[in-house]
Amino acid sequence: MSDVSVIIIGGGVAGLACAMRLQEAGVEPLIIEASYQVGGRVRTDAVEGFLLDRGFQVLLTAYPEARRVLNLAALGLRPFYPGALIRKDGRFMRLGDPWRRPWDTFATLSSRAGTLWDKLRIAQLRAEWATADVDAIFSRPETTTADALRKSGLSEQIMGSFFRPFLRGIFLDPELATSSHMLAFVMRMFVDGSAALPARGIGAIPDQIALTLRPGAIRTNARVTALRASGAETLVHLSHGEVLAASSVVVATEAPEALLLTDVDFGIAAHGVTCVYFAAEAAPIEEPILVLDGDGGGLVNNLCVPSAVSRSYAPAGAHLVSASVVGVPSLPDGVLEATIREQMTRWFGQAAEHWRHLRTYRIPYALPAQDPPLIPGKPVRVRRGLYLCGDHRETSTLNGALVSGRRAAETLLEDQRG
């Protein structure tokens, strides 16, 4: 049995952020990661020269903790257009942010995505989002996102064509039962910054943090099966029989696994998503823009062409199409692909029939549910010497995972100082 001062179980963004903060304070933690690589839900697979993020995801450049912890410039971030293309009634309509793209004001105002009143109301809402104090957002009166939208004074037309598909694509929550605090937080982030993709794929984010850790700080291909208290130490049992002893343990796994390891009772409800990638000879959309299903009837809720955002996502002469379905349908892969292709042929014509299917990612546990009451800043100390971190402690975002890792590290350090 070997002795380590601090063991972090799980090398997702939260576990990595925790290790980074501990290392800054002079502690040398050991991360034990079940998979063959760190990153958890934030990984990118290189397939035939394409970069396939495991599920479409973006970094919001205004995330306060991401700005503190990450070297954003080194990620080579490429922004999305601030707005969306809406597919509705057989045509595409543009809804842009006139404050960021004044030259698109006319297209936005004249689009049939909503009424003129909607656009004026969005201008008012934008001003409210822009001035909201980020921390104060979470102590406002709370309801669900669906209810907040109903009360917003916006028409059914703009809710169906833009807000519902846009927010379903973010919260992965078909009913939009997600807390209205998340609506305010995410909109505030969109007003303050961009949605962006790193040039080397979303997995470049955990890779960047991992590179700041000392050599030997990460052990991959090692699954923790149980934790046992033993005097002042915790014994960490690994699946291949090895047992490690640590004075402090941080459980940085997804919520269901954290529940099994710690026996602490907390909510583990989550939302899933399915992401289907295609290779295309010609880009169906040449702009770095999100495309939304404004009709609401199709399997694909949102689509983009990552290679139009960052050329590095596809090899020369090819384009990458990413189609996202909210939830994980029980359709066999072939039927799923055929149904999506049919919808894409309606959107983009016969060319979609020739797209080559690259890979399908079915991700049942993508985001912990964030229904009201949403309490970011949930306790990270189980007892002295045993801590939790992960997006389930904060918000279900990269920002939340980063904050939770730092908080767990700081709580542990306080306890160590006595």
Ligand SMILES: Cc1cc2nc3c(=O)[nH]c(=O)nc-3n(C[C@H](O)[C@H](O)[C@H](O)COP(=O)(O)OP(=O)(O)OC[C@H]3O[C@@H](n4cnc5c(N)ncnc54)[C@H](O)[C@@H]3O)c2cc1C
């Ligand atoms: C498809 C998708 C889209 C998303 N879109 C966005 C987005 O656009 N913007 C945004 O901000 N956020 C997004 N998110 C959310 C964001 O990715 C997560 O909130 C964040 O990555 C959670 O990090 P984590 O470290 O808490 O958990 P995880 O990344 O799940 O890390 C947990 C780690 O623990 C390891 N582990 C589990 N059990 C054990 C064990 N027994 N022993 C050892 N190791 C173990 C796992 O292998 C994993 O590496 C998205 C997530 C998904 C899946």
